[in-house]
Amino acid sequence: MKQLQNLRDAIIRAHTRGKKQNEIADFLGISQGTVSRTIKRYEETGSNDNRKREKTARTPENIQLAREAIRQNSSSKANSTRKLAKKLGIGHDAAHKILKKDLKLKPFKLLERQKLTAAAKLKRLQRCRDLLDRFDKNRHRMIIFSDEKLFDIQQAFNRQNDRIWAEEPPDTEKRVAERVQKAESVMVWAAISARGKTPLHFVDQGVKINRQVYADMIREHLLPYAEQDFEGENWCFQQDSAPAHKANDTQAMLEEKCPDFITRDQWPPYSPDLNPLDYSVWSILESKACEKPHSNVASLKRALEKAWDEISVEMLAKIVDNFPKRLKKCVDANGGYFE
Known part of the structure; x- marks a missing residue:
């Protein structure tokens, strides 16, 4: 001893x-x-x-x-x-x-979520109810969902779930996912539906997505896609409440160009948990394209486009079909957290 x-x-x-x-x-x-x-x-x-x-x-x-x-x-x-x-x-x-x-207890991980005030929860509850009624009987499959996301050249990893299995602890250097401040990055815009997806649109470095830039993106990328996949049917456009999205000029343009759209007063606030791109698609894209760090933005863009092409229509349909289920969960949670 x-x-x-x-x-x-x-x-x-x-x-x-x-x-x-x-x-x-x-x-x-x-x-x-x-x-x-x-x-x-x-x-x-x-x-x-x-x-x-x-x-x-x-x-x-x-x-x-x-x-x-x-x-x-x-x-x-x-x-x-x-x-x-x-x-x-x-x-x-x-x-x-x-x-x-x-004590017969079980461990549960902390979850990072958008802060929700009582007023925000009430709006989420009311608007989720309205959307459930509006898009019942599989009409949610006529929605084109959109979103932007910033990707950087660093390796993506999950602190809780990513592990290295080995007989002995590996060297520290092999376990490190290096991070730097202000890594090179690129902003991506895309839209999906149960029928397919737009091409990825990369926003040029230094360009701020104001209402004019956003309007150009809608005209050049959303409308041609919608015309191709929906062929004159009454599709509906979804976006969140970012400043460029809810501007009066943007709302007027969408009313003119889209057969239907979810207005700034109809989409639930603070609700990335309800947008299929946020609750699923971006994670899939990041896990594939950012499995390893990139040396520059050009390499990152190639990896993002390759991963985007690999997302099938069948996968998108399953992801979109979770939308009404999530609306129902949000209603059951009185507009609060449900996952």
């Missing part, structure tokens, strides 16, 4: 001096996994001593203290296993077992 404690001490001394895990493992002649576990435990508990035995740590007193801590901080991001372990003075594993086995 003493020999094991001495080994742990040696690992931590080397770690605090800035040595890498693989260097420590090679020097001490042990596996990198042993080094990783020792450092992890030290960072979690602040100690390199032997853990308290599980049956000692999971006492009725600690279980009750954990229950009270959870109740007091049930909606707090500070309510983590690590912080609970520190508060109770027990190991991370013991705290985790108290939460899972003794």
Whole structure:
């Protein structure tokens, strides 16, 4: 036992001096996994001593203290296993077992969402009800949805879900998705429906999408697509409430050029969760085109166009068919968060 404690001490001394895990493992002649576990435990508990035995740590007193801590901080991001372990003075594993086995709790991730005021929730509720009535009986398949998104040349990744599976912890450099401030980027506009999609439109660098620029995009990209895929049918155009979209000139142009459109007073405010491009298409595009970092914007554009071409009409139809389901969920949530 003493020999094991001495080994742990040696690992931590080397770690605090800035040595890498693989260097420590090679020097001490042990596996990198042993080094990783020792450092992890030290960072979690602040100690390199032997853990308290599980049956000692999971006492009725600690279980009750954990229950009270959870109740007091049930909606707090500070309510983590690590912080609970520190508060109770027990190991991370013991705290985790108290939460899972003794208290029968499940972990849930925090979600990042648009801020919704009471007034915004009420508008969402009322307008979702109206849209459900307006586009019942599969009439939502006549909507052309549109949106803009800024893509940059950096690698896209999901902090929660992206993982590297390996027998031993990989070198830090292999796990890093590098980020820089003010990375080169490009603004993209596109529109989709259950029948297809427009080409991607790249907004030139330095061009602000004002009402005139936006009107030109509608004339040059939306209307030719709509004429091709809907052949004179009464399609409906959707857009969000960005300043260029809700300008009086824009609204007047859409009323003249489109058989039907969702006005600035009809689309629910603060609702990216209701636009198929936002809740699905952009993520698909980003995961494919930005799987690896790009050296410049030209490379990014080529990757975006390739990924865009790979999105099938069948996939778009399934995504668009989720629109009325999401309207219903929003109504059930009284205009609040529903996912």
